[in-house]
Amino acid sequence: MRSQLDACLDAVNQVLLGKEGQVRLALTCLLARGHLLIEDLPGMGKTTLSHALARVLGLSFQRIQFTSDLLPGDILGTSVFDRDSGQFVFHPGPIFAELILADEINRATPKSQSALLEAMEEGQVTIEGATRPLPDPFFVIATQNPANQGGTFALPESQLDRFLMRLSLGYPARAAEKALLMGRARRDMLPQLEPLLDHAALAAIQDEVERVRVSDALADYVLRLVEATRSQPQFAWGLSPRGSLALLGAARAWAYLAERDYVIPEDVQAVLPAVVGHRLRERSDPTELGGGTLVQWLLREVPPL
Amino acid sequence: MTVALQGIPRNTLVWLLVAQVLVIVPHLTHLPLWIVALWLGCVAWRLRIFRMQANYPPSWVKAVIILAAGSGVYLSRGGLVGLDAGVVLLIAAFILKLLEMRTRRDALVVIFLGFFTVVTSYLFEDGLVAGTYSLLPVLALLAAMIGLQQSRLFSRPWPALRLAGSLLLQALPLMVVLFLFFPRLAPLWSVPTSAPRQTVGLSEQMAPGDIVELSRSAELAFRASFTGQVPPRDRLYWRAATFERFDGRRWSQSVASRLPVAPQWSPAGEPVHYSVVMEPSRRPWLYTLDVPNVTGADAQLMPDFHVQRPTPVDAPLMYRATSWPEALRQPTATPDTLARALELPERGNPRSRAWALELRRDSVDSEALVAALLTHFNREPYGYTLRPPPVGDQIVDDFLFETRQGFCIHFAGAMTFVLRAAGIPARIVIGYQGGEFNPAGNYLTVRQLDAHAWVEYWVAGRGWVSVDPTFQVAPERIELGLVEALPQERELFDETSEALLRYRHIGWLNDLRLGWESLNYGWQRWVLGYQDEEQAGLFQRLFGSTDWRIPGLVLVGALAVGLAILALLLLKPWRREKDVQLALYQSFEQALARQGVRRQPGEGPQAFAARAARRLPEHADGILAFARCYEAARYADAPVSARELAASVKRLRRELPWRKGRSTLAE
Numbered sequence: 001m002r003s004q005l006d007a008c009l010d011a012v013n014q015v016l017l018g019k020e021g022q023v024r025l026a027l028t029c030l031l032a033r034g035h036l037l038i039e040d041l042p043g044m045g046k047t048t049l050s051h052a053l054a055r056v057l058g059l060s061f062q063r064i065q066f067t068s069d070l071l072p073g074d075i076l077g078t079s080v081f082d083r084d085s086g087q088f089v090f091h092p093g094p095i096f097a098e099l100i101l102a103d104e105i106n107r108a109t110p111k112s113q114s115a116l117l118e119a120m121e122e123g124q125v126t127i128e129g130a131t132r133p134l135p136d137p138f139f140v141i142a143t144q145n146p147a148n149q150g151g152t153f154a155l156p157e158s159q160l161d162r163f164l165m166r167l168s169l170g171y172p173a174r175a176a177e178k179a180l181l182m183g184r185a186r187r188d189m190l191p192q193l194e195p196l197l198d199h200a201a202l203a204a205i206q207d208e209v210e211r212v213r214v215s216d217a218l219a220d221y222v223l224r225l226v227e228a229t230r231s232q233p234q235f236a237w238g239l240s241p242r243g244s245l246a247l248l249g250a251a252r253a254w255a256y257l258a259e260r261d262y263v264i265p266e267d268v269q270a271v272l273p274a275v276v277g278h279r280l281r282e283r284s285d286p287t288e289l290g291g292g293t294l295v296q297w298l299l300r301e302v303p304p305l
Numbered sequence: 306m307t308v309a310l311q312g313i314p315r316n317t318l319v320w321l322l323v324a325q326v327l328v329i330v331p332h333l334t335h336l337p338l339w340i341v342a343l344w345l346g347c348v349a350w351r352l353r354i355f356r357m358q359a360n361y362p363p364s365w366v367k368a369v370i371i372l373a374a375g376s377g378v379y380l381s382r383g384g385l386v387g388l389d390a391g392v393v394l395l396i397a398a399f400i401l402k403l404l405e406m407r408t409r410r411d412a413l414v415v416i417f418l419g420f421f422t423v424v425t426s427y428l429f430e431d432g433l434v435a436g437t438y439s440l441l442p443v444l445a446l447l448a449a450m451i452g453l454q455q456s457r458l459f460s461r462p463w464p465a466l467r468l469a470g471s472l473l474l475q476a477l478p479l480m481v482v483l484f485l486f487f488p489r490l491a492p493l494w495s496v497p498t499s500a501p502r503q504t505v506g507l508s509e510q511m512a513p514g515d516i517v518e519l520s521r522s523a524e525l526a527f528r529a530s531f532t533g534q535v536p537p538r539d540r541l542y543w544r545a546a547t548f549e550r551f552d553g554r555r556w557s558q559s560v561a562s563r564l565p566v567a568p569q570w571s572p573a574g575e576p577v578h579y580s581v582v583m584e585p586s587r588r589p590w591l592y593t594l595d596v597p598n599v600t601g602a603d604a605q606l607m608p609d610f611h612v613q614r615p616t617p618v619d620a621p622l623m624y625r626a627t628s629w630p631e632a633l634r635q636p637t638a639t640p641d642t643l644a645r646a647l648e649l650p651e652r653g654n655p656r657s658r659a660w661a662l663e664l665r666r667d668s669v670d671s672e673a674l675v676a677a678l679l680t681h682f683n684r685e686p687y688g689y690t691l692r693p694p695p696v697g698d699q700i701v702d703d704f705l706f707e708t709r710q711g712f713c714i715h716f717a718g719a720m721t722f723v724l725r726a727a728g729i730p731a732r733i734v735i736g737y738q739g740g741e742f743n744p745a746g747n748y749l750t751v752r753q754l755d756a757h758a759w760v761e762y763w764v765a766g767r768g769w770v771s772v773d774p775t776f777q778v779a780p781e782r783i784e785l786g787l788v789e790a791l792p793q794e795r796e797l798f799d800e801t802s803e804a805l806l807r808y809r810h811i812g813w814l815n816d817l818r819l820g821w822e823s824l825n826y827g828w829q830r831w832v833l834g835y836q837d838e839e840q841a842g843l844f845q846r847l848f849g850s851t852d853w854r855i856p857g858l859v860l861v862g863a864l865a866v867g868l869a870i871l872a873l874l875l876l877k878p879w880r881r882e883k884d885v886q887l888a889l890y891q892s893f894e895q896a897l898a899r900q901g902v903r904r905q906p907g908e909g910p911q912a913f914a915a916r917a918a919r920r921l922p923e924h925a926d927g928i929l930a931f932a933r934c935y936e937a938a939r940y941a942d943a944p945v946s947a948r949e950l951a952a953s954v955k956r957l958r959r960e961l962p963w964r965k966g967r968s969t970l971a972e
Contacts, residue, residue: 213940213941213942215939215940215941215942217886217939217940218940233461233464260941261941262940262941262942263940264909264910264911264936264940265909265910265911265940266909266910266911266912269907269909269912298907299907300905300906300907301906301907302906302907303906303907304907304908304909304910305887305890305910
């Protein structure tokens, strides 16, 4: 099954050039049943990444473009009166897909944002009194512009916490960009991607990820990391237990992708920036989510043994 | 570079400087001034070193400073031996070490010196304030010690202080247990007490002027707590000693009254139970009400009914006593005793002698004569004053018939003289009268200004009877106390008594003072006074035995159990296998470190092995093999035994050259 995963990665990497690390993290996030937040400038390949992932994993894909006039109903769906049957019929919104790209989530009003985020958290939506389950697997990739751009509503910490990882794609390397320029249009390549996994296989993999072994020594390392964020003065606040669970879950998925059935400290270190970066703030600058230097400090100072 | 040789973090320096201030402050009262100058200089220099504006002093400068400090101590203290000089020397060392403090080890030396200096301050002052205060320097020293162990990235000093505070709080229960149960061992060597302080107090002989001096001091003499009701003021005559010898000028103790022969007496009436904590008096006397039975303190009842112990009281002393105020004292006295109580100089004071004979003639018996004498003091215009006019050679005559102004000792002296001249055995009793009742602590405070002298005379069958001529002249002295009795002579009192007097009428201030005094008394009684006897009492109550070995065993047992639990929690023997793994990994790291490949603090085992394998390609197999083995054992919970791991690291160590070769050095 791991060979299938490797094939998935290869396929996505052919569409999205030079972003192997981020693609791997995105897949890790999905295997760990988490949602992904991509923070980057427009045009960096966010949509391509999510679309490609949906294709190779055989997931149904929907894209919601968040704008300031987006209403919760536009996400969740609405009941429409059907003249033939004389009844209201529910028209499901785009949220009822397996992989959703919530584009530029911070441009919508907090009301619409929370409609999505609640659905992410609970795995079901309640519309007009009826509770409807969301599909399984259910995976949200949200993108957001850097918060300092105009006309945005920054996500509050409580909602950021719901994303397992935050990634930034970044500019491609020169060679990759050249290949991009010389090659075919990426969007044309997407329909040619074949589904490499089916739902059952994906669910099986996700179950196996949960069984990846975590030894006592490794749990201690995670605890040391978490304690450091709680006790050291440069952190405005420490990681929550949800944060430490997220860290361990992501590390499990990463170890699984590395074809191991146990987690080693390097796995934790590999996922650490993506998992905890958006959950930490520096005490000296509590308004900015500047987890970067803090994560570097954690990687450098906390003994992994 | 080992940890001990690394530099001193900023936090430690901050807390060390704070601690130094706190450690030295209580010593300021007995330190020469140049020590303060030396200290400020060293602190300034040290700060300049920290800001990289100055260098560490070269050896010759250090030698000069040390010599100068040594000779300074020698000059100001007259030697290098002795408590005072020793403490000054210790503090000088504590200060100077700042200048040569480069590494963590040096900082530790300074911290330990600081702890020792804190302890030495108890030799000078052991009151409640001093004891509580000493927690502050201990706290700062602990914070400095914690700062020493912290990452150098830490720039804020407060977390260290907070941790030190919580450590100190955690130590409190242990402190209480040790305080209660640790056996009070006799000191292995005797600590010389600090320079003899000028103590005021009763002395072994007295000219009339002496007790006047005493009456101006509000210094504490002793405190007494009673079980049950405190007796009324006019019953509170605290006996210290008696004066039986008179040389025409001075009254003094007789030799016989210092021989430890218990007098004969029989208890009568209701006993009074009390305990006394007395201040050092430099006399062997204990203050008691008549007739006492004192427990502890090696006290002995002397032939004149005063109580003393073999050695002078040099430190606060606590004792318990039971007194029978109505006891019959020596109803049949030996001729020796009576002869001593009748002794008068051959000549002198003829008018008094003549008057005594006159009284003898007019009175039916001794008691009538005493009554007549007291009536005389009461009726005639005698005055009670702290400023008696000077008298000539015939002091009794001059006082009785000329000046008629005097203090308690004048009246007691004159009355004793007249009684003796009339053939009635009599002597002066000195001690304290009254005291201030502290309602906050339910005890009595007796100060030096409560010093008093009165008279006792002997009647066949009734034994010794006490009378107080001062009561006839100035009853308010007995009923209200000296300060109230002499409102017009305030300027004679010293500052403390002056203040005492002025603020006594401000209710809340007086309450505050009494409360504070009561707190101090509690400290003295329950903390400083908790010595062998009290401890034995506690053991008796807790374990039913005064044998200190049983609580000792309990203490050791509790300590052992505590240590065992701590050891279990810290060492986690159920994770023993893991610790062996870690130790083996460390030896793996050491082997590679010798080749110049060191693991970064945050580097994981796999990443490190990969890097090491790149750096030492010829040993890559061994390195990666160990790393795989370790990873499997530690993270995959694979059945890899510690022995396999050990074999793997051993193989690698054998492969590696002992020191890193030239080729790796060149990298």
